[in-house]
Amino acid sequence: MMKRLFIISWITLLFISCGDDFLTKFPDDAVVTENAITTIAETQTAVNGLYALMASQYYYAASLYFYGEVKGDDMQCLYISGRTPYTMYTFDQSTQSTGNGGLWGRPWYTIRNASNIIQAIDNNKITDAQSDPDQLNDYKGQAIAIRALAHFDLLRTHGYPYAKDQGASWGVPILDHAISLTEQPIRNTVAECYDFIIKQLKQAIPLLSSEKNNGQINAYAAQALLARVYLYREQNKEAFETARDLITELEKNRQYYLAPRNNYAAQFALNNKFGSESLFEIAFSASDNPGRDGLAYSMHWWGYADIVATKDFVDLMAEDPDDIRCQLLDQVYNGQEIEQNIRYWLMKYPGTSYGVPSVENNYMVFRLSEVYLIAAEAGLKAGGEYRSPALSYLNDIVSRANPDKSVSDAEFTLDRVLKERRKELVGEGHRYFDALRNNQTIIRKGGWHLDGIPEEINWDYTKCILPIPKEQFQMNPNMQQNPGYSRE
Template identity: 25%
Template sequence: MMKTIRKQSNRIGIALLVLVASLGFTSCEDQLDLEPIVEQSAANVFDDPAAYEQFLARIYAGFVVSGQQGPAGNPDITGIDEGFSNYLRQYWKHQQLTTDEALIAWNDGTIHDLNWQVWTPANEFITAMYNRIYFQISISNEFLRATADVPESEFLPAAYKAEVRFLRALSYWHAIDMFGNVPFVTEQDPIGAFLPTQGSRAEVFDFIVSELTAIEPIMIDARQNVYGRADKAAVWMLLAKLHLNAEVYKGTDQSAQAIPYLENIIGAGYTLHTDYDELFLADNDTNGAQNEMIFSFNSDGLNTQGFGAMTFLVHAPVGGNMSAAAFGINGGWGGIRTTKTFVNQFPNGAMSVDDRANFFTDGQELEIADVFNFNDGYAVEKFKNVTSQGVPGSDASGDFIDTDFPVFRLADAYLMYAEAVKRSGQGDQGLAVQYVNLVRQRSNATPIGGFSEITDEFLLSERSRELYWEGHRRTDLIRFGQFSDQGVWPWKGNVENGTTTEAFRDLFPIPSTDITANPNLTQNPGY
C-alpha cells in the first residue's frame, strides 16, 4: 500500500482531464491548452466507480508529473517547455533560486531573473508557476463539483473529498504566499467562461483556514493514510504554516495559534530518522525516513516519469567532477549549486562536522565570478537516486527518479515550535530548546545551551541548515524580513557581491497575460 498513489499516477485520470476545459476559470485559457485524449462529460466520467480513486490520484500526481502521458509530449499547460512547466520544479525554483541557497548556471529564457530578483510580469517561469497553481485548483474544483451530490460509499469515502480540499488549500497557500491578492474560484462558481474576481490575500487566507478547520475531523488520522496521501497531520502542518506566516499575509501575529497544531503533530508518533542523508534517498519511503515524513510528493522512476520534480532535483545539481553513478543517474546536468552565504552558515563551512553540510568542493570554487559557470560555487549533494544500500533507482536508464520530495517533515515542526514560542511568548521554552537540540544532535551539531540562544538570527540560519533545498527559504526570508530590501548574498540584484532589491519583490507579479485577459485583476504594486 505504501506507493499506491505513485504507481497509478501517470497512467490514470487521463480522460478525466477533459473536464478541466469547462472549469469556470478561463481568464488564462490562452495559456491552458489541455488537449484531452478521450472526450467525456461530468455526467458519465464517474460511471466506473474506480474513477473516484483515479481522479484523486491524478490530482496528487499533478504536483510531480507535467502532462498526460509522461515523460513528455502531452503537457497540462503550454507556453513553456513541458519539463520546465512541472509544479514541483517551478515551486522549487521560485522558493530557492530567489535566495542565497541556490544559483543556476543555465541561460534558459529569463531564468536568471529569479536569481537576480529583477523579474517582470512577462517572466515565463513566473507565468508557468501561476498557471500550474491554477491548473491544480481547477481540477480540484471539478472533482468537488462533480461529486457534490454523490453519497459516501466504499468508492467515494468522505476522506477523498477532504483530501482534495486539502490539496486545493495547499495550492491556494502557494498562491497567496507568492502572488498576494489572487483570482479566487471554488466548486461553487459556475462552469464555462467567466472572469473570476480577485480575492484579497487576507480573504483567501481566511478561506484556507476555514477549509482546513472544516476538513480536519474528516481526514484520516495521522500516520494512518496511505504513504504520500494527506492526513490530519498534513492539515495541522499547513494550519501551523499559515498562522506562523500570518503577519506577512494579514498583518497580525498569529504565531501562538500555530502551537497547538504543532503539539498535535509532535504527539502523533512521528520520529526523527537517525540518518539525515537517508531522508533524501531513493528508498526514503521504506528506509525509516518515512516515519519523519508528514507529507510528501511521491516519485517513481517507472510510473511518474518526466523532466521536472525529482528528475530535475537529482540531475541538475550534478556536474563538474561529481560522479553521476554515485547519484544513481546516467549523467548530471550541471545546473544548480549554492552560494558562499549558505556555505558559511555552517561552522568551518564545507569542512563542518555538521552532517548536513553536504558540499562537493573538488573542482568547485567558493566564489562565484561567473554565474553561468557551474564550477563557480560549491555543489550540493542532497537528493540522490540510490537507496540506503547504494542500489540505483528502479529506472534502468538512470533518467527518472524514485526519491520522494519531503513537503512537510517532523524536523520542520520542531523548529516551527521553537519559533512560535519565541515569537508569541507562549508555549514551553524548555521543550523549544529540547526540540531544537534533537534536530541538531541528529547531525552532530553542537546543542544550544538555553532558550536565550533561540534568536531570530539563529532560527533563520538553523532552518536553512536543516531544510535547505526543500522549498522553504524564500518564505522564511520574507517572514524574517531578509528577502528583498535587507538581506544580501552573491548575485542578488545582478551584482557579484549582492545588493538589496525593492521591497515590492516580496511578491511576484500577476502574469501580464492574465492581467490583460481579466479586467477584474489588479497588478501587485511595483510592477
C-alpha cells in the same frame, strides 16, 4: 507509492496546458465536470489526477522549489542560461516573460479539478457512495486539502507576506467552486485568503485518514500544512499548538519520527523514499518522472548543474564541522581542481551514484523536522508559556545534528531559529519565503554569485513577488496587478 491511473478518456479531462491564462480562458474539453465523476473508482482516478498535476515541472517537480531556493541566499545558479532557475535567480519576471515558471497556471488547474471532485461528492453524483463512505470521505478530504495548498502556494508567490500590512494587500482570487466560463473573479485580500485556507484545512482534516498513504495527503500532512499556514499568517499560538499536537500524537504512535543522527544523510538516498519523516512527498518512479526537467537533474553535478550552494551557506555550515548535515554538501570542481573552482553540490536529491543523476527522485513537501521548527519559531514569537517548550523543540533538531550542541534560553532568538531552518531545510523550497515573511533582507553579493543579479531583496523590493500574467487582464479587466508591474 502513489498510484496514478492514466485512462485515455481521462487524459483530456484531467490535464490541461501549462500556460498562465487559466482564469480567463480554457478549452471546453479541458474542463472536468462533476458529471464526469460518478463512482468511487472514478473519484480515485480524479484525485490521482490532482497529484499528477502537482507533479508537473511547472509546480512541485521543479518551479516551486526553484522559486524558494535561488531567490534566496543559500542556493544559486552556477551559470547563465535561459532555463527557469536562472530567470528566477535574476528575478527576470514580468507580465510577459516566462520567468514565472508556470506558478500561476498550474495551481489554478489543480484547484479547478479539485473543486469538481468536491462538487461531485457534495451533489451526490457518486452512485456507489454507500459502499465505502470512509474512502469517499478521504478522497474529498484530499481534494479539499490540495485545493487549500494550491491557494496557499499562489498566495505566497503572488501576494505580499501577511506581516507586511496585516494582510490588507491583494492576495489571489478565492475559488471555492468550479469556475464557469463566464465568471471573472478578482483578487481577495491576503487576510481573506488565509482565512479561507485555514477554514478549508479544518474541514479537510476530520475527513482524512491518518493511515500512511505514500505519495498522498493524509490527516497528519494536512495538519502540518495548517501549522505552516498559521505561521505565515502570524497566528503564532495556533501555529505552535497545531505543531505541538501533531508532534505529541506522532510521538505516541511512532507512525512518523525524526530520523536519528546515524541515519540522517541516508534518509535522502534514492532508495529511501517515504522515510520516517516523510509526511507528504511528490512521488516518482523509473517510468513516471519529470525527466531532465525535474529539480534533481538541476541540482546534480552530472546533470544540468544549474544550482549549487552559495558560499555564504557553505561558510555557515563550516561553523560546525561536526554537524551531521555537513554530510549533505559534496565538494565538486568546476574545471581544474584548484580552490577557486570548488563548488558544493547539495545531496538531498542524489542519483544512483556520484556520477549518475537521477530523474526519479521524490520531492518533499512536508517533513517532520519542519513541524519541530514551526513549533520553535511560533512558540518563540508567542512567548510566555510557549517559549520553554518551543526551545525544547528547537534543541531536538540542534542536538540531533550535533549531540554536543544546544541553544540556551539567552541564545533563543528569531535569528537563531531561522539559522536552524536554513541548515535543516536547505533545498526544500523554504529559504526565500522564510526571509521574506520575516522582513529580513536577503544579501547576495560576492562569493560565487553571478554578476548583474539583484543583490539585496526584502518585501519592499518591487519584484519580491510575481506579477499577475498579462492574459488575465485581456478578458478580466477588473483583475488587479501587483505594484510595480504593468498590465501589458
